[in-house]
Amino acid sequence: MSVPRDDQNVKTILVSGGAGYLGSTMVPLYLEQGYKVTVYDIFRWGSASLLGILHHPNLTVIKGDVLDTPRYKALVESHDVIIHLAAIVGYPACKKEPELATALNQTCVEQLCEWLKPHQRVIYASTGSCYGVVEGICTEDTPCNPVSLYGETKQAGETAVLKKANGVALRLATVFGASPRLRVDLLINDLLHKACTMKTFDLYEPHFKRTFLHVKDVARAFLFAIQHYTSMQGNAYNVGDESMNLTKMEVAKLIEANVEGCNITEGKGTDADKRDYEVSYQKIKKLGHQTVTVTVEQGIKELLKIIPHLSESELKIMKNV
Ligand SMILES: NC(=O)c1ccc[n+]([C@@H]2O[C@H](COP(=O)([O-])OP(=O)(O)OC[C@H]3O[C@@H](n4cnc5c(N)ncnc54)[C@H](O)[C@@H]3O)[C@@H](O)[C@H]2O)c1
Incomplete structure (x- = not known):
């Protein structure tokens, strides 16, 4: 038995970074479920990951930067659910571009949380990198002690989502598997x-x-959060399987x-x-x-x-x- 579904008024989903590894697996699933989905992405790794779903009438694709504040704010304000995936991902990439990593992974998320109205839903792609060194079995009550810039900026983004926006943070296991945009650094x-x-x-x-967790199961976990949001609000969840x-x-x-x-x-x-x-x-x-x-x-x-x-x-x- 699951907690009750509560997405009757949810029609539109904005996925920033929706052409990426996670996003390009999530978006087809949410279209299949009948939602209208907007992908907002700078296409750092190209746009070909979206080719297989372009035919879908409920898909809108916009090339743009989440750091373009007026444009991103207008989009955020016109959607029921915000899934903010745009980021500098992983510690090597953050080390290479530390200022951009802080701007995207932290400042931009903090700003986004200020724009949201109470009826809007925000689901955050957090990470086990927030925990740092852990003794014993790690639960959501284990203190976060990130040891890399990636972990630090992702944890700051998560805190904004939970505290400022009363949103949901999913702390993902290391993702694996095939996606329309493949990553081989995981x-x-x-x-x-x-x-x-x-x-x-x-x-x-x-x-x-x-x-570990397969990329399709990540997309399913976000869908679960979209559809059972009020039972999950204000909380972080580890997402994976023992x-x-x-x-x-x-x-x-x-x-x-x-x-x-x-x-x-x-x-x-x-x-x-x-x-x-x-x-x-x-x-x-x-x-x-x-x-x-x-x-x-x-x-x-x-x-x-x-x-x-x-x-x-x-x-x-x-x-x-
Ligand atoms: N893949 C994992 O194992 C994993 C685990 C935990 C959390 N996450 C989080 O999930 C999110 C997505 O990760 P991913 O694996 O899909 O990475 P990815 O690099 O494949 O996707 C990121 C997407 O964001 C876009 N983007 C980058 N900068 C942008 C900007 N300024 N404006 C708009 N779009 C921009 C890129 O073009 C890309 O399409 C990240 O926030 C990451 O921290 C990923």
Whole structure:
């Protein structure tokens, strides 16, 4: 049994960064559900991810910058739901462009929260990088201690959404799987790409415990938040599944089992976000949301249909830096 659905008056959804890895999987699902969806995106990684849905009469596509305040504000004000995905994503990219990362991931979100009216819904793509180093099992009550600029700016954005806008923050596990705009910098996608191209390579911090979720299940979690918003408001939720709390070496073994001739060995190196934790997903499950429909192994099998065939020019924009 799930908490009651409460989206009877929700008609329009604005997805900033909607052409990205998460957005280009979310938007088709929300169109399918009958919502009118506007994608607002600067197309940093191109716009081809939207080609498959352009025919849809309920889709509007606008090329623009969320830092163009008057334009973004007007769009925000005319939609029922705001999903703000536009960001500088991941710690390497934030390190490279620290000012832009702060402007996009933090200042812009804080501003957006001031524009919202009480009837509007805002759902924030937060991240486990907000937690930093964690002892024991990580729940939503575990204090956030981000250790990278990515984690810090994402946590500041989350705080604005929760405190200023009484919105919903979804702290996503590391996402994997195929999306119309593919990323190969995410742990599972990256290891699989290395497995296909190098066959033998080192894995740093192999015993670090991480937590994963397929990109389609991320889109489903946002849909659940759109449709059960009043039961979730003002709260952060870990989004993932206990069955997908795996060490990096456990992921490597699944990859080895699926890629012929692949041998992944222990190596040296560090994760700047220090993510080594086991996460509890009981809070969102208690609302009645079934968090997982695609396993890591299924995600690996689907990616294997395309990853070995990617060209250098395709890979360049899939590395997100
Ligand atoms: N992918 C993950 O594992 C993950 C996990 C947790 C949280 N998130 C969050 O989800 C969001 C989306 O991540 P993603 O993986 O889809 O990344 P992505 O880089 O694929 O997508 C980001 C999109 O934002 C757009 N964008 C960038 N700057 C913009 C600007 N100034 N104005 C308008 N659009 C702009 C880009 O063109 C791109 O289409 C981010 O906020 C990220 O922090 C992602």
